[in-house]
Amino acid sequence: MGALVMWSYFERFGTARVSRYLNIDQSPVIHNQPDWQGGLFGDRQKERFAVFQEIVDRTLPYAQVEHFTHLPFSLKRRVTDVERLFSLLSVSRPRSKAVVQALTHQNDHKLAFYNHQTWQHKMRCLQAYLAIPYDFRAGIENVTIPVVNLIGGRSQLYDAKWQQQVTQMLPNATEIVLPRSGHAVPMDEPIDFHKVLKKFCENDLRVATKKRLSKVAFLGDAAKFKS
Known part of the structure; x- marks a missing residue:
């Protein structure tokens, strides 16, 4: 889910095909550990994981049900309520x-006919979050490319203080904290996010342009040498 995919990618494949990364x-850690309390939901992880x-557990007996509309109404209500809770957090x-x-409110009549096409996928994601001890810290020191760590200062998913420790663990990282933003930075701070993204992309473009110009210059010198 989300940027966790990139931490997994770096651990598996390294950074050879990535020039820069905006996190x-x-x-890089989901479950809290004795040496890391910055996992998902921080000190409220146990409560929210429950x-x-x-x-x-309630949806497992219906794993083979193809259409959300065929679930018991009370279960549909619970699924959409939990989904909304996560979005609000x-x-x-x-x-x-x-x-x-x-966007997420469903009155009883609407919910009765609501065909939630991704509900099974989301349940599998929740299962994975609960069961798999995702921890990609071991590979962080090998992420030597430039990284911009964009942090929501009011994030209820990942505590900002622990996110700042991630910056310190990365060999070549800069940090930007948006103090009024939660986890969903593009939604909470769209203007500031656009500025950060624009600067990030412009820096990447400048680096790529320099590399292309250097290559052209090298090829030009090689051509002169041959002539």
Whole structure:
């Protein structure tokens, strides 16, 4: 899910095919460890994982049900309520919360006919989060490419102080903290996020241009030498 995919990618394949990386509010560790309390939900992880486990357990008997509309109504309500809870925890600003509420609210009549096409996929993701001890810290020291660590200062998913430790672990990282943003930075701070992304892309473009120009110059010198 999300940027966790990149931490996994770096551990498996290294950075040879990646020039720069913008990490948006994502810890390389999901489950809290004795030496790391910056996992998903921080010190409230046990409480919130219990909610996830409850909904996974309730949906398992219906794993082969193809259509969400065929689930018992009470289960559909619980699934969408937990989904909305996770979305609300991902944002900090009042306007973002209002948008989430508006987009995720389902009255009884609408829910009865709601065909949630990705519900099984989301349940499998929750199962993975609960069962697999994702921890990609071992490979961080090998991520030597430039990294911008963009942190939501009010993130309820990953505590900002622990995210700042990730910056310190990376060999070549800079850090940007958006103090009013939650985990969903593009939603909470769209303007500041656009500025950060624009600068990140422009820097990458400048580096790529320099490399191309150097290659052209080298080829030009080689041509002169041959002539």
